[in-house]
Amino acid sequence: MKISIDDIKNSKNQSLKVDFNNFVKELDTSEPVTAEIVFSAYGSFINAKGKIVANVKLVCDRCLKNFVQKIEIDVDETYKLGSLKPASELHSGQEIELKDGDFITELSGADEVDVDDLIYQSVTLNIPNPCVCDINCxxxxxxxxxxxxxxxxxxxxxxxxxxxxxxxx
Ligand SMILES: [Zn+2]
Structure with missing residues (x-):
């Protein structure tokens, strides 16, 4: 699922709420991932804020059994429209750090935000490590x-x- 930046900018208050309920490519879940994300435009930035719920199929590090872990994530991600770097160094989707802990994803001229990719990145970053089926396993x-x-x-x-x-x- 991709959200057009024009759609965000043309929405009331330049905010567009997206209800996501689907499987995400390369994310092994027992049921569709659900997410409620509000995309807001601020000048040359797009902020994505909301919640993702994914029931991810995992393998226990201790007993090697498959299990499903419900992962809930509060998303707060900022995208920069256009580029912060010279064109020669551009990679679409690259994350750069502006100041401590403040990551911004460059859209590098892209005119849409990839919601599937946002969900994929957020969920994979939040998979527990160590990954155990039960705290008492x-x-x-x-x-x-x-x-x-x-x-x-x-x-x-x-x-x-x-x-x-x-x-x-
Ligand atoms: Zn286990």
């Missing part, structure tokens, strides 16, 4: 059995330092 199922057994029967403490391949009968 203790690893794979073999490990889980071992720990449960240890808790239920203290006599098995003797096996603490022995690797058990399969549970005996």
């Amino acid at each position: 203790i690893g794979d199922s073999e490990m889980e059995k071992y720990i449960k057994k240890e808790v239920s029967d203290p006599r098995l403490d003797v096996f603490k330092n022995i690797k058990i391949k399969k549970e005996g009968k």
